[in-house]
Amino acid sequence: MTHSTQKIHIIGAGISGLIAAIQLESKGYAPILIEATDRAGGRVKTDVVNGYQLDHGFQVLLDAYPKAKEYLDYKALELQPFLPGATIFKNRKSQSIGDPTRSIKMLIPTMTSSVGTLGDKVKVLKLNRDLKNKSIEEIFNSPESSTLVYLRKRGFSQAMITDFFKPFFSGIFLETALSTSSRMFEFVYKMFGEGMATVPKAGIEAIPKQLSSQLKNTTFMFNTSVASVEDNTITLTNGTALESDYTIIATEASQFIANxxxxxxxxxxxxxxxxxxxxxxxxxxxxxxVADENTRINNLFYVDALETATTGAKNLLSVTVVDDQDLSEKALVTTVTSELATYCNITDVTFLKAYVIPRALPKLDNLRMDCEASETQLKDTIFLAGDHLLNGSLNAAMISGERAAQAVIEKIEGLLQ
Incomplete structure (x- = not known):
């Protein structure tokens, strides 16, 4: 069989699905990407509302991600960097801390900040040094504990954990107890230390758009929902059966596979x-x-503090809530609006839009950096991809898509020999 006759379907046009398609195309294959929504990107999408760029969730690209460097053209994305630090609201007052070694603007605020003791600041410098000298492979081979236990073992004060590490990393890990694996903490912290947190000028969806633009021989099937996947057959929700020699499921597979x-x-x-x-x-x-206890707001950011491709008439504020306590949208908006005024002195606000993201990050144990291509094979002709196979990051999504495509290619070429 020639490359052109191989029917390879990829279910899910998120980051891992797009990378799988790029890999398959590079070897001469022409895959078919099936996507339930109207466009590629998966969880990485941007809407424009009243001229404002609204990312689906507060998302950043850590430009130190190894795989992102391989697949993305940073210059074309016009990446807009954040300052390396944070402003912390507590007791209705704010102060900023950061890494003055990467931005001199953060020197005086950090030195005069009361967040953390002098000993905490020394320990931060030691943590920076230790992780700079620790490879990503070593990080993911290290014994796991919770991030909270890890920080306590490194001697950070409870105040430093409560006022900085907890609010900062709760927004990254999307959980408020710092129960996430210490491997993920070390990996993310290392990536922050070796590069910058950035957002493309046109919003986070510029990433999947750039990946999609690399595909020349891939067929996209948008607004197409899959009901089930069996060997050599994909059944759509409308009853259509598609013949498939090989299928990569680049999304949650349990909804399609009976066992x-x-x-x-x-x-x-x-x-x-x-x-x-x-x-x-x-x-x-x-x-x-926001470091105050019992607040719904975890983090906030003025989107137009960075240069954006489109702008609205006023200022755009993004607010992330990690624990909504099952409040209705109306009740949550009322609560957050009140907290903005009470804790952050932000008034005169008009609510624009809310994104409820039920599958924002996979909840995983035994995090891994990588896997063998063969590990992505579920059945003889069915393969898996997605960051949930490794760790919750864009870097992991790219690796898993690459590995699944490699497994399919190895399978085909092995049969052809």
């Missing part, structure tokens, strides 16, 4: 709210955290 029912991946959720804000003073590209 995987009850083995669903657990997911972390969040709610992202956007507000239009009237008057704002000088804005810095710093994430803002």
């Amino acid at each position: 995987l029912r009850g083995q669903e991946t657990l997911w972390k959720s969040c709610v992202n709210l956007y507000y239009e804000v009237e008057a704002v003073g000088k804005k810095q590209p710093l994430i803002q955290l």
